Amino acid sequence: MARPWKVLGLGAIVVGLLVLPGVWVVDRTAGRDLLVVEAHAQDVVELNRALWEQDKEGVPAIYGTPRTVERLAFVPEGKVVKPAEDPSLEMYLKRGDDHPLQVQTLWYFGVPTAVGGVLTGLGFLLLARRKGS
Structure with missing residues (x-):
């Protein structure tokens, strides 16, 4: 009767140990540092682009209200803008x-999730040990 608890325990520990490396892999492969901008309507962007002067204000202000640089995961390429005014941005x-x-x-x-998985797995293994005795 202890076998199902042992399998559940080992499975939970494996999941708990794989969560953080999984997050790290997602961060490295699908993460991008992007400046988040609250977008203006397209007609406002066109007007701002026509009125924009090189040294007057930053390029993000043309497209909307700049917020912060954040690391985002799984960003669709259509949502990322590389402005002609500053292609490095x-x-x-x-x-x-x-x-x-x-x-x-x-x-x-x-x-x-990792901590919970490991602790749950240890609990199941302890339960399996008690059921086996």
Whole structure:
């Protein structure tokens, strides 16, 4: 009767040990540092582009209200803007109810998931040991 608890325990420990390396792999392969910009309407962007002067204000202000540089995961290429005014800059245009997945969120949930998986696995192994005796 102890065998199912042992299998569950080992499985939970394996999952717990693989969560953080999995988050790290997602961060390294699918994560990008992007300037998040609350996007203006397209007609406002065209007007700002026509009125923009080289040294007057930053390029992100043309496209919207700049927020912070964040590391985002699984960002569709269509959401990333490389403005002609500064091709070295990469921005994420956030519109309406758009909530991109931040790598910070993956780490936030990954740590307690890993700890919980290992502790649950140890609990199942302890239960298996008691059932086996």
